[in-house]
Amino acid sequence: MLQELKEAYGFLFEEELIKEIVETGVLKTAKEGEIIMDINDYITSMPLLLEGAIKVLREDKEGNELLLYFLERGDTCALTLSCCLGQTRSEIRAVAERNTSFIMIPVSKIEEWTARYKSWRNFVFESYHSRLTEMLETIDTIAFMNMDERLLRYLQDKAKINQSEALQVTHQQIAYDLHTSRVVISRLLKKLEIEKKIQLQRNQIMVHDL
Amino acid sequence: MLQELKEAYGFLFEEELIKEIVETGVLKTAKEGEIIMDINDYITSMPLLLEGAIKVLREDKEGNELLLYFLERGDTCALTLSCCLGQTRSEIRAVAERNTSFIMIPVSKIEEWTARYKSWRNFVFESYHSRLTEMLETIDTIAFMNMDERLLRYLQDKAKINQSEALQVTHQQIAYDLHTSRVVISRLLKKLEIEKKIQLQRNQIMVHDL
DNA sequence: TGGTCATTGTAACCATTGTTACATTCATTG
DNA sequence: CAATGAATGTAACAATGGTTACAATGACCA
Numbered sequence: 001m002l003q004e005l006k007e008a009y010g011f012l013f014e015e016e017l018i019k020e021i022v023e024t025g026v027l028k029t030a031k032e033g034e035i036i037m038d039i040n041d042y043i044t045s046m047p048l049l050l051e052g053a054i055k056v057l058r059e060d061k062e063g064n065e066l067l068l069y070f071l072e073r074g075d076t077c078a079l080t081l082s083c084c085l086g087q088t089r090s091e092i093r094a095v096a097e098r099n100t101s102f103i104m105i106p107v108s109k110i111e112e113w114t115a116r117y118k119s120w121r122n123f124v125f126e127s128y129h130s131r132l133t134e135m136l137e138t139i140d141t142i143a144f145m146n147m148d149e150r151l152l153r154y155l156q157d158k159a160k161i162n163q164s165e166a167l168q169v170t171h172q173q174i175a176y177d178l179h180t181s182r183v184v185i186s187r188l189l190k191k192l193e194i195e196k197k198i199q200l201q202r203n204q205i206m207v208h209d210l
Numbered sequence: 211m212l213q214e215l216k217e218a219y220g221f222l223f224e225e226e227l228i229k230e231i232v233e234t235g236v237l238k239t240a241k242e243g244e245i246i247m248d249i250n251d252y253i254t255s256m257p258l259l260l261e262g263a264i265k266v267l268r269e270d271k272e273g274n275e276l277l278l279y280f281l282e283r284g285d286t287c288a289l290t291l292s293c294c295l296g297q298t299r300s301e302i303r304a305v306a307e308r309n310t311s312f313i314m315i316p317v318s319k320i321e322e323w324t325a326r327y328k329s330w331r332n333f334v335f336e337s338y339h340s341r342l343t344e345m346l347e348t349i350d351t352i353a354f355m356n357m358d359e360r361l362l363r364y365l366q367d368k369a370k371i372n373q374s375e376a377l378q379v380t381h382q383q384i385a386y387d388l389h390t391s392r393v394v395i396s397r398l399l400k401k402l403e404i405e406k407k408i409q410l411q412r413n414q415i416m417v418h419d420l
Numbered sequence: 421t422g423g424t425c426a427t428t429g430t431a432a433c434c435a436t437t438g439t440t441a442c443a444t445t446c447a448t449t450g
Numbered sequence: 451c452a453a454t455g456a457a458t459g460t461a462a463c464a465a466t467g468g469t470t471a472c473a474a475t476g477a478c479c480a
Contacts, residue, residue: 058346060354068349079346082339091346114324114331121324128338129292135345136268136289136301139278143352143389144270147437170457179353181438186458202446202457357467380427391468396428412427412476 001027004050005103008074009123017117021048025103030054030096037094043083045104049075052100053161057093057177066142067154067177069134070097070161078131081124084110097161148188150178155198159207167205211237214260215313218284219333227327231258235313240306247304253293255314259285262310263371267303267387276352277364277387279344280307280371288341291334294320307371358398360388365408369417377415 002022010018025048030036037043039059047054054071056079071077071094079092084107113120141150154177159165171185178185189205192198199206212232220228235258240246247253249269257264264281266289281287281304289302294317323330351360364387369375381399385392399415402408409416 058349058353060350062354064354066349066353078338079342082335082342085335086339088339091343115328118325125292125295128288128342129296129298132289132292132338132342132345133301135342135349139268139276139345139349139352140270142349143268143276144272144274172457182458183439183460184437187437187460190459200458382427392428393430393469394467396430397467400429410428 001025001050001103004101005048008050009048012074012123013119014117017113017120020109020113021103021105024109025105027101027103029099029101032096032098032100034096035093036096036100036102037077037080037090037092039090039093041090043080043088043090043107045106046076046081046084046110047094047102047104049073050101050103052102053097054094054100054102055097055177057095058091059093064179065176066179068092068138069131070157072161075130076123076127078127081110081127147178147180147184148191151185151188152192152197154178155192155205155207156209165207167207168203169205170203211235211260211313214311215258218260219258222284222333223329224327227323227330230319230323231313231315234319235315237311237313239309239311242306242308242310244306245303246306246310246312247287247290247300247302249300249303251300253290253298253300253317255316256286256291256294256320257304257312257314259283260311260313262312263307264304264310264312265307265387267305268301269303274389275386276389278302278348279341280367282371285340286333286337288337291320291337357388357390357394358401361395361398362402362407364388365415365417375417377417378413379415380413 002018005018005021009021013021026045028047030052036047036054049071051073054077056068056071056077058066058068077092077094080090080094083090110124114124141153145153151174154174155167158167158169171189172182174189175182175185189198189200193200197207197209199208212228215228215231219231223231236255238257240262246257246264259281261283264287266278266281266287268276268278287302287304290300290304293300320334324334351363355363361384364384365377368377368379381395382392384399385395388395399408399410403410407418409418
């Protein structure tokens, strides 16, 4: 755990804080597709991502889903952090996008370190900042862009996060993430293929144009 | 300033912090419609709202606007806070919804107080939490709701924020806030009037059903 | 009081997205 | 190898929202 922690966060945190994290944090792993945190879960610790990737989803009362953003190594989920500190339930669902490992920090330490370590305080504020920025981008995307642009952007993001141009994903799964129907996605994917921006195979999409 | 500050924040902050705010904060006012902060402005202080209301907007490259949320007495703008601490430019526009007064706190103090006052730290985290929650609601709104529902909700929010059932607003202004066209708004407003949920007059909309 | 401009009403049409329905392809498994 | 089910392709149609165009109304000012 120490080694991975230093790789992902060593340039951010001082020795002493790293030591405290190792002492009090709990190392966890999640397999691809596993739900790490669900809507209405009571949250008492926040994750520091070591390896892998997590996708963060929103769901409305009718069960419609929408992808908010991806988290990578070195990230934490500001929404979770926010729930922790506010003693409220989770407003989002977090699903392992690939096999993932992370350290869970209990809420008591989060507060304590905020007072004691400047580097931790900076990290927390920086996390809020990047998550707010990503939320704004999400809003831009759904408010100002058409579905074909949103789809292309989604594929590019997913390729980046998975470090691969070959995405193992079905049209139906994409439809859930973008909150639309499978038919719409199939239609637009075909259009993107004709425009030579992607290549379609069964259970796989090759993304060029990164 | 002291009196208003205590009314809006007295139950949150300790005496000493209030004293510091009075010493270092700068009291400002803005008339209805005035731009308090614009996209790409360099931000070096954050506002504490004393009286009035502020609307926070997003704009894309083509100049399309979208209302994100309203701020009231006792609120601050977490996006501004985030920009302050991250030394980045503003990603949003803030416009006075009514005549408004607020205290500007310089960035240096924000950081200092975060280390020194637990109540300030709580306030900052609570602000992040409420703004993230509001952003999520905005996302729900544009992702999961149709324009007629969005419009009704907008009118209700605006009535609440302005503490009046009589809204002084044109169809065109609503269209800008919801990022649609005037014709669409006129159409849907007429529908809402037929459903007896509102009453239309020139430059004014009466909202019932709160 | 007449003219001008902002505001609102409304029709007709278009574009995008959503829905239903059904055919086809491919992998897996008994 | 046939059967099954998941995944994909595609057509036809519906619904929502966006655009253009123009008329009507009301407020304000010269």
